[in-house]
Every structure is written in C-alpha cells, then in structure tokens.
Amino acid sequence: MTLLALLVAVAAFASLALSMEKHHQDLLKKRPLPRDRRAFRIAGWAGLVLSYALTVASWGAAMGSILWFGLLSLAAALVLLTLSRIAARPSAKR
Amino acid sequence: MKPARAARLSVWGRIVTAVPLGYAATSLLVMALARLLPGDRAQATVLATLLSFGIYAALIVYVFAASSARKAFFVTLALAALGGGITWLSIASGGRL
Amino acid sequence: MSAGFRQSQSSLHTWSGLIVGWVLFTIFLMGTVSYWREDINRWMRPELAGAERPEQVVAGAVAYLRDKAPDAKNWFISVPGKHEAGASLFWQPRPVEGQPPRRGRRDTQALVGADGQPLHARDTRGGEFFYRFHFDLHYVPVIWARWFVGFCAMAMLVAIISGVITHKKIFKDFFTFRREKGQRTWLDGHNATAVLALPFHLMITYTGLVTLMTLYMPWAAVANYSQTDKLFDALFPSAGEVVRAEKPAPLVDLVPLMRDARARWGGREIGTIRVAEPGDAAARVTITASQTDSISVRTPSIAYSGATGRVIWQSDGAQSAAEAAGVMIGLHAGRYAPDLLRWLYFLSGIGGTVMVGSGLVLWTVKRREKLPDPIRPHFGFRLVERLNIGFVAGLPLAMTGYLWANRLLPVEMEGRADWEIHAMFLVWGAALLAGFLRPAKRAWVEQFALTGAALIALPLHDLAGGRELIGAGMAGDMRMVAMNLTLLVLGGAFLLMAQKVHRYRPKAKRARKVPKAPEAQAMLEAAE
Numbered sequence: 001m002t003l004l005a006l007l008v009a010v011a012a013f014a015s016l017a018l019s020m021e022k023h024h025q026d027l028l029k030k031r032p033l034p035r036d037r038r039a040f041r042i043a044g045w046a047g048l049v050l051s052y053a054l055t056v057a058s059w060g061a062a063m064g065s066i067l068w069f070g071l072l073s074l075a076a077a078l079v080l081l082t083l084s085r086i087a088a089r090p091s092a093k094r
Numbered sequence: 095m096k097p098a099r100a101a102r103l104s105v106w107g108r109i110v111t112a113v114p115l116g117y118a119a120t121s122l123l124v125m126a127l128a129r130l131l132p133g134d135r136a137q138a139t140v141l142a143t144l145l146s147f148g149i150y151a152a153l154i155v156y157v158f159a160a161s162s163a164r165k166a167f168f169v170t171l172a173l174a175a176l177g178g179g180i181t182w183l184s185i186a187s188g189g190r191l
Numbered sequence: 192m193s194a195g196f197r198q199s200q201s202s203l204h205t206w207s208g209l210i211v212g213w214v215l216f217t218i219f220l221m222g223t224v225s226y227w228r229e230d231i232n233r234w235m236r237p238e239l240a241g242a243e244r245p246e247q248v249v250a251g252a253v254a255y256l257r258d259k260a261p262d263a264k265n266w267f268i269s270v271p272g273k274h275e276a277g278a279s280l281f282w283q284p285r286p287v288e289g290q291p292p293r294r295g296r297r298d299t300q301a302l303v304g305a306d307g308q309p310l311h312a313r314d315t316r317g318g319e320f321f322y323r324f325h326f327d328l329h330y331v332p333v334i335w336a337r338w339f340v341g342f343c344a345m346a347m348l349v350a351i352i353s354g355v356i357t358h359k360k361i362f363k364d365f366f367t368f369r370r371e372k373g374q375r376t377w378l379d380g381h382n383a384t385a386v387l388a389l390p391f392h393l394m395i396t397y398t399g400l401v402t403l404m405t406l407y408m409p410w411a412a413v414a415n416y417s418q419t420d421k422l423f424d425a426l427f428p429s430a431g432e433v434v435r436a437e438k439p440a441p442l443v444d445l446v447p448l449m450r451d452a453r454a455r456w457g458g459r460e461i462g463t464i465r466v467a468e469p470g471d472a473a474a475r476v477t478i479t480a481s482q483t484d485s486i487s488v489r490t491p492s493i494a495y496s497g498a499t500g501r502v503i504w505q506s507d508g509a510q511s512a513a514e515a516a517g518v519m520i521g522l523h524a525g526r527y528a529p530d531l532l533r534w535l536y537f538l539s540g541i542g543g544t545v546m547v548g549s550g551l552v553l554w555t556v557k558r559r560e561k562l563p564d565p566i567r568p569h570f571g572f573r574l575v576e577r578l579n580i581g582f583v584a585g586l587p588l589a590m591t592g593y594l595w596a597n598r599l600l601p602v603e604m605e606g607r608a609d610w611e612i613h614a615m616f617l618v619w620g621a622a623l624l625a626g627f628l629r630p631a632k633r634a635w636v637e638q639f640a641l642t643g644a645a646l647i648a649l650p651l652h653d654l655a656g657g658r659e660l661i662g663a664g665m666a667g668d669m670r671m672v673a674m675n676l677t678l679l680v681l682g683g684a685f686l687l688m689a690q691k692v693h694r695y696r697p698k699a700k701r702a703r704k705v706p707k708a709p710e711a712q713a714m715l716e717a718a719e
Contacts, residue, residue, distance in 0.1 A: 002531065013366075016365075016366075017365075017366045020363065020366070022367070023366055062486055063486075063527075063532070066486075066522070066532065067531070067532050067535070069390045069391065070391070070532060070535030070536070070538075070539060071535070073387050073388040073390075073391065073535070073538070073539055073542070074535065074538065076365070076366075076387045077383075077387050077542075079366060080365075080366050080368050080383055080387065081368070083366050083368070084367075084368035084369070084370055085370075087369075088369075088370045088371070120408075121408065121410040122410075124408060124410055124411050124414075125410050125411060125413065125414035126414075127411070128410075128411035128412075128414045128415050129414055129415065134425075134510065135415045135416075135425070136422055136425035136426050136510075136513070137510055137511055137513060138411075138415065138512070139411045139412050139414075139415050139416070139422055139512075140411075140426070140512035140513050140515075140516050141511075141512040141515075142411040142414075143404050143405075143408050143411045143412070143516075144401060144404070144512065144515060144516060144519070146404070146407075146408045146411070147345070147348060147397060147400045147401070147404075147407075147408075150345065151345070151348045151349050152352075154203075154345075154349050155200065155203070155349065155352055155353060158199045158200065158202070158203040158353075159195075159196050159199045159200065161195075181414055184414075185414065190414070190415055190416055190417045191415060191416050191417065191421055
C-alpha cells in the first residue's frame with residue numbers, strides 16, 4: 001500500500017509538472033492550453049490527496065501524516081531528476 | 095559619513111538589534127505570554143517556550159526588513175518594554191508559584 | 192511582497208547561512224548518520240552476537256549489578272532494543288560522607304549480556320559519538336557547545352524563513368533543475384534540496400531548538416515559578432524520593448514486573464529500569480516505556496516496590512503543551528520511526544546536508560563571477576572557498592577515518608575509544624590543511640575520491656578478515672548486510688562526485704566589461 005501511495009504521489013507530481021508551461025513544453029513538445037493546464041493541476045492535487053489517504057489508511061493518522069511528507073519529498077525528487085534528465089537531452093535543446 | 099560606511103553601520107545596527115536585543119525582547123514577550131496564557135501554569139509555561147523560537151525568528155526577519163535600522167531598533171525596544179511591563183505588572187499583582 | 196522586502200531577506204539569507212554554514216553542515220551530517228546510530232554501534236562492535244531477549248538480558252544485568260554494586264544508591268538499566276546486544280547499565284554508588292558525588296565515571300558503567308557477564312567488545316563510543324557530537328561537539332564544555340549549536344540552529348531557522356520569502360517563484364521553479372549551467376545548477380541544486388524536503392528542514396530545525404529549550408529559553412519558567420524545580424515536578428511527576436529504610440530485603444525478580452508493566456501498557460516495549468536502594472525494604476523499581484512505540488518521548492512509567500513487587504505509582508498522560516513538546520522532541524529524534532520512515536528521515540537529512548553544502552559552494556561560485564581579480568581573490572573569498580573544502584569534503588573523509596580507526600586500532604589498546612575520536616580529528620585537520628595548501632579543484636577531487644575509496648574498502652576489509660562479519664551475514668543478520676551495502680553505495684556516490692568535479696570545466700564566460708589579461712586567463716586554467 002505504501003508503494004502504491006508513493007507511485008500515486010509520483011504520478012501526481014508528474015501531473016503538476018505537466019501543468020506548468022516550461023515542463024509541459026519540455027516533455028510534450030507543445031504549448032499547453034489553459035484547459036490542459038487546469039486539468040493537469042486538478043489531477044495532480046487529487047493524486048496528492050489520494051496518496052495521503054492511502055498512507056493514512058495503512059499507517060494511521062499520526063504516523064501516516066509524517067510518512068506522507070517523507071514520501072512526497074521522495075516522489076518530488078524522482079520527478080525532478082527525471083524531468084531534468086529529459087530536459088538536458090540534446091533533442092530537447094532548441 | 096560616506097554611503098558605504100553608513101550602510102555598514104546600518105547593517106551592524108540591525109544585527110545588534112536583532113540578535114542580542116531581539117533575544118531580550120523575545121524573552122520578555124515570552125514571559126508575558128507565559129503569564130497571560132490561560133489554564134494550567136505548567137502548560138502555559140511550556141506553550142510560551144515552544145512558541146519562543148518562532149517569535150524570535152519572526153522578529154529577526156522584521157528587523158532586517160524594516161525600512162530603517164533606527165525604526166527596527168525602536169520597535170524592538172518597544173516590544174521588549176511591552177513584554178517587560180506586562181510581566182512585571184502580572185507578577186506584582188499575581189505573584190509566582 | 193515588495194522588492195525591497197525580498198531583497199532584504201535575500202541578504203539576510205546569504206549572510207545568516209554563510210556565517211554558521213560550516214557548523215550547520217557538520218550538525219546536519221552528524222545528525223543524519225545518527226538515525227542509524229544503533230546499527231553503527233553494532234558495526235563498531237563486531238565481536239558482539241545479535242540481540243537477545245530483553246528479559247534475559249535484564250536478568251543478567253541484575254545478576255551483574257548484585258555482584259558488582261550491591262549497595263549502590265541507584266541502578267540504571269537500559270533495556271536493549273530489538274537491534275541492540277546487551278543491556279547498557281550504570282550505577283550510582285552510595286555517596287560517602289564528605290566526598291562530593293562522582294559523575295559519569297567509567298568504572299560505574301558496563302555493557303552486560305544475558306549471562307550476567309560484561310560483553311567483551313572493543314572499547315568504542317560507536318554511533319553514539321556522532322549523535323552526541325551534533326549538539327555537544329567535542330573537546331569543549333558541553334554547555335558552550337549547546338549554546339553555540341543553538342545559535343546556529345536559530346540562524347538556520349532564519350535562513351529557512353528568509354529563503355522561502357526570497358524564492359519568488361518557489362512553486363513555479365519547484366521541478367527546475369538545470370544541469371551543467373554553472374551557477375544556475377548550483378542554485379537549482381540548493382533550491383531543490385531545500386524545497387523538496389522543506390517540511391523536514393523546518394521541522395528538524397525548530398524541534399532541534401525545542402529539544403534544548405530549557406537551556407535556551409528558561410524565562411517563561413522564571414515568569415511563573417519562583418523555583419524551576421516546581422515546574423519540573425508539575426511536568427514530570429514522580430513517586431517522590433526514595434528514603435532508605437535500613438532494613439535489608441531481597442530484591443524481587445524483575446522479569447514478572449517487566450511483564451506486568453508491558454501488560455498495563457498494551458504491549459509496549461520497555462526502555463529503562465531504575466532500581467533505587469536495591470536490597471533495602473524501601474527499594475523501588477521504576478520501569479519506563481521505550482520511546483520506540485510512540486512519537487512523544489514522554490513515555491509512561493510505573494513504580495513497584497522492590498521488596499514486594501506491588502505497584503506503588505503510575506504516571507498520568509502528559510497534558511496538552513507538555514505532550515506537544517514531547518511529540519516535537521520525538522519527531523526530531525525519530526526513535527519511534529520504523530525502518531521505512533527512518534530511511535526517509537535519513538534521505539531528507541542527506542538532502543539537508545547537501546542543501547547547506549551547496550549553499551556554501553554557491554556563495555563562492557556567485558562571488559567568483561564578481562571578483563575584480565580572479566588570480567588573487569580577497570582574503571574573505573579564499574577563506575570561504577578553502578574552508579568549504581575542509582568541511583564539505585573533509586568532514587565525510589574524517590568520519591570515514593573514525594570508522595577505519597575502529598577497525599585498525601588494536602582491540603586491547605588502552606583508551607582506544609578516545610583515540611578513535613582523535614583519529615577523526617586528525618584526518619579532519621589534515622583535510623582542512625590540504626584544503627588550504629592544494630590547488631582548490633584538486634583538493635576537492637582528492638578528498639572526495641579518498642572518502643569514496645575508504646568507504647568502499649571498509650566492507651571489503653571486513654570480508655577479507657573473514658571473521659564475525661561473515662558469520663553475522665550467515666546468521667541472517669540483515670541489518671549488518673544492509674549497513675555494509677550502504678557503505679558501498681555511499682562510497683560509490685563519493686567516487687561519482689570526485690569524477691564530476693574532476694571533469695568540470697567552467698563554460699567560457701561571456702565578454703566581461705573588464706577583459707582579463709591573457710596571462711591571467713592562462714594561470715586560471717592552470718590552477719584547475
């Protein structure tokens with residue numbers, strides 16, 4: 001369950017990244033429409049809430065909340081490193 | 095006074111205001127808080143102490159954000175006086191355990 | 192938010208961070224590895240077998256104490272955790288008329304196993320040294336160290352707050368990490384490690400201050416109490432002083448008391464046992480729950496009569512603010528954390544260490560661009576640049592040296608525990624010196640590479656020695672296997688860093704307003 005919570009958080013952060021101009025452009029090679037940005041943002045926040053729920057369901061409120069922050073940091077770091085690697089690829093350079 | 099020297103004095107002034115004077119002001123405010131917080135005295139004491147670091151940090155941030163070093167100094171002094179005054183009055187009227 | 196406010200916070204951030212940066216780097220690194228201190232303790236005492244059942248170990252401890260210190264005033268027994276071997280115990284000898292009380296003497300403590308015999312392991316401070324160092328430092332009086340560390344922690348708190356205020360695009364830049372862009376990369380790295388674990392950094396800094404709040408902020412107590420003892424009694428009620436009855440009575444068996452306590456607490460593990468006036472009719476056994484089963488460090492206690500085994504007193508739950516304080520200290524110490532969470536603590540701590548380290552390097556990278564004369568930078572810049580090497584690269588090397596000293600110093604050597612620590616400082620001193628004497632970039636590469644190689648060599652050395660380590664692995668001691676794997680991975684990481692620094696060539700700068708003389712440019716390149 002914890003692994004699932006982590007994966008959901010990773011997906012959520014990826015979605016939040018895609019809701020931002022710069023990262024959307026780097027990843028999908030096109031400018032995002034405002035409605036796309038909104039959709040990704042909502043999906044991203046929803047994913048974070050879901051990952052919180054999954055963590056607390058597994059670990060209880062206190063431990064779960066603390067663990068969730070740790071999972072978030074890990075998930076965000078993974079997304080950040082992946083994004084920066086993709087952005088640094090020669091094909092991404094303009 | 096040359097502008098560079100004035101700027102350096104201003105920064106050092108803020109440092110003195112923020113660090114030692116700021117600690118004193120924070121301590122006095124925390125004492126006042128410990129007196130004023132309702133409920134059990136032991137719990138009020140602990141709560142005031144827990145908050146103290148946030149108060150000190152906020153005060154330091156203010157001192158460096160204030161429009162002038164002089165203003166920062168007087169505000170900090172005033173906060174110290176406020177804390178000290180409340181504490182003194184409270185102890186004088188209520189005593190300590 | 193006005194530009195002026197943001198600018199003031201930016202300057203505050205840079206200066207508050209730099210002044211105490213090296214100390215904070217040290218505190219973060221030492222504190223972070225301390226989350227594994229029990230494992231480091233075990234790794235540094237490879238002679239010891241795995242953990243035994245706590246009840247048996249306590250029985251052994253009592254047998255030892257009965258033999259060694261039958262008329263002590265107090266016995267203190269630390270019940271071993273799941274991954275610890277042996278009970279660490281100490282006793283307070285009966286005070287002699289006219290003599291001042293002796294404190295912390297080596298001859299009133301021991302590490303004892305289930306058979307009642309002292310465990311034979313090399314004398315070492317183990318992981319406890321790293322843990323104590325991060326707030327007590329070393330070679331200086333503890334009170335000075337704690338005040339200094341507290342000052343640095345306050346500066347860290349201010350740096351965090353001002354950092355957040357300064358970072359205008361904190362959410363827009365959340366996922367930004369631009370590689371190979373010089374100063375921008377350092378800035379992004381600093382921002383990323385700061386922001387990604389921001390809740391952790393804020394929590395660890397604030398709760399660190401709270402842990403020593405009675406030292407740093409005693410004034411609230413002064414405001415409400417004429418004597419701080421009264422506050423202490425209100426917050427930590429106890430069963431009162433034990434008055435010796437001068438009537439001998441054998442001490443009850445502690446194991447049933449342990450079982451009773453655990454049953455009353457719904458199965459919680461026991462942390463410590465104190466026996467006051469053992470062998471006397473007024474003897475009292477106070478059992479305190481372990482800190483591993485709740486976030487708060489304020490754990491319940493039960494006092495039993497040492498002569499009859501009857502319950503005399505039980506602690507109440509802590510109230511609101513006191514419980515909050517207990518939780519905050521617990522969050523900092525992380526003793527409640529199961530392994531997964533402990534790894535997250537560790538990774539976040541590494542992130543914090545990298546945050547401080549990258550901040551220190553960023554300072555020099557930014558300033559270097561603005562240097563009027565890059566060949567002879569002014570003293571301040573040189574000092575920061577060279578101290579950065581001695582700390583960011585030198586401290587990990589020194590800590591590895593401590594681990595190596597544990598393996599290399601003769602087991603029977605007198606005072607070897609102290610000498611392991613001296614070894615760390617000797618390596619650190621050499622690293623600091625090398626940081627000043629060697630060309631800067633080469634010094635970075637050398638120290639990172641040396642650290643990497645030394646870390647990797649440790650488990651290899653143990654393997655080559657055959658010995659207890661292989662035995663431990665075969666016995667399924669996964670924790671020691673994990674410890675060795677971690678050393679290998681960390682070593683690899685340092686080698687990778689050495690390689691990155693070695694390969695780093697600063698990009699050609701755009702035309703400067705004041706063009707550098709060709710000789711100056713050539714000398715700059717030769718220095719790298």
